[in-house]
Amino acid sequence: MRGLSLNILLAIVWTLFVGEFSLRELAIGVLLGFAILSIFPLSLGTGGYVRRTLALVRFGLFFVRELTVANVQVALWALLPHPPLHPMIIAYPLRLRGDNAQTVLAATITLMPGSVAMGFNPERTVLYAHTIGLGTVPEARASLKKVEDALLPLYGQGAVQSGPLEDTA
Template sequence: MKGLALNVLLAIVWALFSGEVSLRELVIGFLLGYALLNMFPDALGTRTYQRTSFALLRFAGLFIRELTLANVQVALLALHPRPNLKPMVFKVNLQPHTDTTLTLLVATVTLMPGSVVLGFSPDRHEMYVHAIGLDNTRAARESIHRVESALSAFLPTPSLKEAT
């Protein structure tokens, strides 16, 4: 949080020095401040902010890619004269997560066209998913695990006490 607060402060200072406090100047100041914080992460104590922001950007890129692929697959199914939907329900084993991470994982998977999260096992280590248009469940599981690991990179993981 220290890095984000410092970055916002640098954006505001930039906008004030430029003489025009506008969204454009705030964004420019934010980007310049981010570059400055990344040049001196150890001196400014923003190494965690740097890692978290890069992980968040990687997650956004992964999400956009997965969403695009899922949309294309569902569009091809819809355009096919005799679509072979192949509906299936399968289980995905999960790592221990906080409630926030699980909520974002469910939202991300459910936003993908053709897939819906049905629920969790009582210990929350298994997630049940319904999907259409897949040849096998291995590809779907791998996709969900990619999203899970990308989420875990920038969100807190539970302590051992919370995981049990």
């Protein structure tokens, strides 16, 4: 929280210097402020904030790339005469813990290639997903694991639970 409020404060200071309060100057201020926070993480105590923000940006890039792949793939299947759908419902043992993290994971999986989230078990330790075109069950699990791996750095160690995932390797 400290890092975020410092970043917003620096952005407001920047708009005061420029003397023009607009979305564009505010965005430039946020970027410049973020640069300052990442150059002096020790004296400002913002190392965690910088790391999490970079993880968010990395996840955003991963998300856009996979969303594009997913769309081209489904569009192709919609047009092919005999699409190789091979539908399955798989159970995926979750390492992410916490309602927020699991909600984001389920929503992301629905937009990723080949999978639509369908439900959780009552203990919230397993995610069930309908998959098409993902090959065998281990391959489908590996595809969901890729999404979870991209989300893990965003939610830190508190949200991680080591589980029986050996069969997905």
